[in-house]
Amino acid sequence: MSRLDSFIRRLTAQRDILNAIVELVDGREGPVLEFGLGNGRTYDHLREQFPDRRIIAFDREVRSYSSSTPPAENMVTGDIRQSGQDFLGIGAALAHADIGTGHDDIDAITLTWLPQLMEGVLAPGGIAVSGLPLERDALEPLPLPPGIKEGRYFIYRRR
Ligand code: SAM
Secondary structure (H helix, E strand, C coil), X not given: CCHHHHHHHHHHHHHHHHHHCHHHHCCCCCCEEEECCCCCHHHHHHHHHCCCCCEXXXXXXXXXXXXXXXXXXXXXXXXXXXXXXXXXXXXXXXXXXXXXCCCXXXXXXXXXXXXXXXXXXXXXXXEEEECCCCCCCXXXXXXXXXXXXXXXXXXXXXX
């Protein structure tokens, strides 16, 4: 598979999952956390899916399109490993992390802290969506929507 095919499949998986989890999140209290704003594509999609909810985005710095940039009070800059700690216990209904790099050595370091952070920011019953696997007893893996290959993206419910 070419890198272009792989990229298209990853974005398709993201979109299909972010659409599929809406019904799991609706009816739950709490904000949405977007770890890895990037250029704001998935932030913009989340904003469409959850128009009445606070969405807090995180990245090292703001590099998103101006139309997909959160208001200053909902934008947290810096390394998520540290900046995310201030949000432990916030009771998020949904946390989405798109901070994998495709480089195993870098992602292995991210995986030393991301699963705990995702568990810690979610309310019980809250949903985690991640491009990297989150192995935590408190995070129950959920099935992917039809058509998405196992291991491409991951969904969990906080027990
Ligand atoms: N989902 C985004 C979109 O649709 O536009 C793309 C996210 S991009 C793949 C990953 C982003 O995560 C990058 O902008 C990168 O700076 C950010 N990132 C990765 N690791 C980070 C960390 N430890 N702290 C802060 N930002 C991080």
